[in-house]
Amino acid sequence: MRIAVWNTAFLGDSVLTLPLIRTLKAAWPEAELDFYVRGGLAPLYEAQPEIARVFSCDKRGKDRGIVAVFREGRSIAERGYDIWVDAHLSLRSSYMAWASRAPVRAGYAEAALSRLVFTRRVSRRFDELQEIERLLLLAEALAVPRALLEDEGLHWPEIVLPPRAVQEAEALL
Secondary structure, three states, rough: OEEEEOOOOOHHHHHHHHHHHHHHHHHHOOOEEEEEEEEEOHHOOOOOOOEEEEEEEEHHHOOOOHHHHHHHHHHHHHHOOEEEEOOOOOOHHHHHHHOOOOOEEEEEEOOOOOHOOOEEEEEOOOOOOOOHHHHHHHHHHHOOOOOHOOOOOHOOOOOOOOOOHHHHHHHHH
């Protein structure tokens, strides 16, 4: 099984997506799980044990413009995902979900073109929930077992830094 999680927002948003990723990996331990993040952030997640591959979307650089959007959509389709999880609300994000051709695509009801793109939709409940709780609604939409959704041990955004980043930080300190 192949799962993709898309959150190309800012650094904090991608870090807060880690509990969702950990929960999905706990639900499908055999799955290859890929994470799509904002340009420049991919190296931060290279050592994350739940993630098979990290892809970077540089919306303001090399991936800018409509031609780049279509090129990335084709690339995503070729990866053959079974489940696509869109944790972002943009039109580009919705297009990537659609382009993935994944049989199961979960996203927020408030996202652009959500009714046309997602097979499973949830409301963000922005005024009621914190960001990690909102993201876990996407796992709930995928019928992740209740025990995993309630497992607080999975719901902390714990990042595992690559060894070279730790070494560089130690050298600075």
